[in-house]
Amino acid sequence: MERGLTNRKEVAKLAGVSEATVSRVLNGIGPMKETTRERVLQAARQLNYELNAVASSFARGRSGNLGVVLPHVPKVHLFSTYYFSELLGGIGEAVHAKGYGLLLLFRDPSEAYDYVSLYRTQRVDACIILGSSAIDTERDAVHRLAEERLPYCVMDQRFDHPQLNIVAADHEQGSYEAVKHLIDKGCRHIGFLNGSPQYSNSGDRLTGYRRALSEAGIPWDEAAVYEGNYSRTSGKKAAALVYRDLERLDGIFVGNDRMAIGLMQGLRELGCRLPEDLKVVAYDNSDAASFTEPPLTTVKVPFYDMGKLAAERLLRVLADKASDPCPQIKEKLPTELVIRKSSGN
Amino acid sequence: MERGLTNRKEVAKLAGVSEATVSRVLNGIGPMKETTRERVLQAARQLNYELNAVASSFARGRSGNLGVVLPHVPKVHLFSTYYFSELLGGIGEAVHAKGYGLLLLFRDPSEAYDYVSLYRTQRVDACIILGSSAIDTERDAVHRLAEERLPYCVMDQRFDHPQLNIVAADHEQGSYEAVKHLIDKGCRHIGFLNGSPQYSNSGDRLTGYRRALSEAGIPWDEAAVYEGNYSRTSGKKAAALVYRDLERLDGIFVGNDRMAIGLMQGLRELGCRLPEDLKVVAYDNSDAASFTEPPLTTVKVPFYDMGKLAAERLLRVLADKASDPCPQIKEKLPTELVIRKSSGN
Numbered sequence: 001m002e003r004g005l006t007n008r009k010e011v012a013k014l015a016g017v018s019e020a021t022v023s024r025v026l027n028g029i030g031p032m033k034e035t036t037r038e039r040v041l042q043a044a045r046q047l048n049y050e051l052n053a054v055a056s057s058f059a060r061g062r063s064g065n066l067g068v069v070l071p072h073v074p075k076v077h078l079f080s081t082y083y084f085s086e087l088l089g090g091i092g093e094a095v096h097a098k099g100y101g102l103l104l105l106f107r108d109p110s111e112a113y114d115y116v117s118l119y120r121t122q123r124v125d126a127c128i129i130l131g132s133s134a135i136d137t138e139r140d141a142v143h144r145l146a147e148e149r150l151p152y153c154v155m156d157q158r159f160d161h162p163q164l165n166i167v168a169a170d171h172e173q174g175s176y177e178a179v180k181h182l183i184d185k186g187c188r189h190i191g192f193l194n195g196s197p198q199y200s201n202s203g204d205r206l207t208g209y210r211r212a213l214s215e216a217g218i219p220w221d222e223a224a225v226y227e228g229n230y231s232r233t234s235g236k237k238a239a240a241l242v243y244r245d246l247e248r249l250d251g252i253f254v255g256n257d258r259m260a261i262g263l264m265q266g267l268r269e270l271g272c273r274l275p276e277d278l279k280v281v282a283y284d285n286s287d288a289a290s291f292t293e294p295p296l297t298t299v300k301v302p303f304y305d306m307g308k309l310a311a312e313r314l315l316r317v318l319a320d321k322a323s324d325p326c327p328q329i330k331e332k333l334p335t336e337l338v339i340r341k342s343s344g345n
Numbered sequence: 346m347e348r349g350l351t352n353r354k355e356v357a358k359l360a361g362v363s364e365a366t367v368s369r370v371l372n373g374i375g376p377m378k379e380t381t382r383e384r385v386l387q388a389a390r391q392l393n394y395e396l397n398a399v400a401s402s403f404a405r406g407r408s409g410n411l412g413v414v415l416p417h418v419p420k421v422h423l424f425s426t427y428y429f430s431e432l433l434g435g436i437g438e439a440v441h442a443k444g445y446g447l448l449l450l451f452r453d454p455s456e457a458y459d460y461v462s463l464y465r466t467q468r469v470d471a472c473i474i475l476g477s478s479a480i481d482t483e484r485d486a487v488h489r490l491a492e493e494r495l496p497y498c499v500m501d502q503r504f505d506h507p508q509l510n511i512v513a514a515d516h517e518q519g520s521y522e523a524v525k526h527l528i529d530k531g532c533r534h535i536g537f538l539n540g541s542p543q544y545s546n547s548g549d550r551l552t553g554y555r556r557a558l559s560e561a562g563i564p565w566d567e568a569a570v571y572e573g574n575y576s577r578t579s580g581k582k583a584a585a586l587v588y589r590d591l592e593r594l595d596g597i598f599v600g601n602d603r604m605a606i607g608l609m610q611g612l613r614e615l616g617c618r619l620p621e622d623l624k625v626v627a628y629d630n631s632d633a634a635s636f637t638e639p640p641l642t643t644v645k646v647p648f649y650d651m652g653k654l655a656a657e658r659l660l661r662v663l664a665d666k667a668s669d670p671c672p673q674i675k676e677k678l679p680t681e682l683v684i685r686k687s688s689g690n
Contacts, residue, residue, distance in 0.1 A: 080434060084424075089424045089425060103449075104447040106440070291606055291638075
């Protein structure tokens, strides 16, 4: 957006403001005193200083904010989950690098959220949607964004729209590798504690789990699939069911570290020795994975990088005045198995 | 801010916009198309509709955003620390309840941050400062906010200004109780792994530690105070020093859970049995505290409540048009000792 120092200096001098202020007015970043904006625009016009760019950014009325919309769930400390905190950290990194602000907005998961109005009211220049799931109201809301070709990105959740902007991780492959590792460790009766089915990544994990079993010629047993909701409590609750089935299980794949930690706590309280009685592979590679007892073998997901990439792509779109409508964003990042003691090493 | 439905309806009808738009223009929430704003104000004037309130909120030009300014530290995943994620969670809860947005802004810790300009440019209506420390540039910046009596709040960091707005926890008392617990458990040679000295809460912990020792008639030994920086790595690094002094230590108080987890990992790798060789009390009561081996006795700090309280107080100030300048905010919340196995129970 740099337009050569001499010109900007001249505009600043004529308007009686700093060069930084000229930049902010011309790039439409941030609310600005109306009289100051007028004075700068007047000076720019008088000096015949790239009027079209000025007019267009003025018309766009930039807020200088990247929006991040996330679900509000009472009593759930969302930021304290590895998933959200890492995604936000990566987004924050990109936003900081470009001098943008990060506007967090909360939506009620049960209600339709009017994303488009965020742009219309100029609260955000682009937005990232976190914690989205495949319920009807959400799908409709995201489809509207896609149809308008606005600069937005959904994080790690698929919707079936040809213009969907998404940054995700390859959860199918990650899960395949997790289960294959258990098979390589000699397991033949492998359970799966999955998270909530409304997330497309839960479906992807199931697909990867089944692919690994099928490839090894192990029949798929629906009774060995348990359902939690990605919370530690739900993992602990599943422990009773897994314990009941312990005779016919030698390994279990768990959809995230939090559930695995709850499951292991619950199993230990019931008298299980881990990994002797049951080999465990988890998912996420959160900080906690390395200091549980036993430390978790788990699938590392680059949440931080995913957040950073989504934000960088959107900020690049905003910087490129020619890219209206927003070009499609479609990225799938690889995961990586991290081997520790919980899988019997 | 409700002014009676009939009137608002009439203004909306005359201006040809929705009632929601009238509310947003009159309450000054969010940027708004200039022509729409003019149309609504025109209609309000024509109907003689509470013009003073209109004029004042218009002059204030509300953004509808509560700002949260936090340090940007390269490579540190700030949101993934219990401290920041819980504070943010509480702030988010309050902000969501009032329909506000939460604008995250990053500052470089080494540079002076111009907080006042956030208000001048109407990016925020109020702001909360996280991760602040007692360095000169920070102190000057916070003092300017205090002098202007703007709606702001510093989280958990003291500055010596009579108009300082602060929400903090009682770290001195929390630390006193932590160390007293070790004394009650029979410890007489108690080390202290403290965090970085530029935070006032590090100083408070040292004061509480010394008070507990002094009360028990135990002489204070400067050589038993170690310094980390609140990271797990720094705790692990301190393990070598603590191990060297193990002969003359029977307990250690650690300034946060992360350092304690690193310290315990390091000590175990050096062959220590915990808590047999050394009783440990930590600080924060993060999620991880309950699933380390041994589980941590630790001081529970109500970070979530602190964030919520600071945001609620500021949003109440904003809702009360009479409260300009901002009345002082000064809150200190109590902590609570949570007893687990690391202290020999």
